[in-house]
Amino acid sequence: LALRGSSDYEPLTLNQPMCNDGNFRALLRLCLSCGDKHLTEHIQGITGIDEENKSSSYILREDFVKFVAVHNTTGMNLATVMLKSLQALGVYCTYLVGQGYDGITAMSGSFKGVQAIIKEKYPAAI
DSSP, X not given: OOOOOSOOOSOBOSSOOSSOOOHHHHHHXXXXXXXXHHHHXXXXXXXXXXXXXXXXXXXXXOOOOOOOOOSOOSHHHHHHHHHHHHHHTTOOGGGOOOOXXXXXXXXXXXXXXXXXXXXXXXXXXX
């Protein structure tokens, strides 16, 4: 299941977009419109949007950060390298709330993949 759409760079709104902005944003819109309190609080924490203004845009960004050379592609090593790289960039990993990978077992494996290892350390990063 692809997460990205052909036009996923605009601010996220509750309104249905004119173009395909991807499955991930569609799921976010669904959760927000159904009253997901945790997601709403998280989005408000990022953007400072107040609860009364439902038509405001939510700003979520997905940016390339950097290339990192690895010599061992096990899930444990990739997770370790990824977390160290994020911390070196000043990213507070305790605020991780989601992960998305392309299906490669080393990344998305449910027992020894990067996703499982990061989720074990940071449970909110589902």
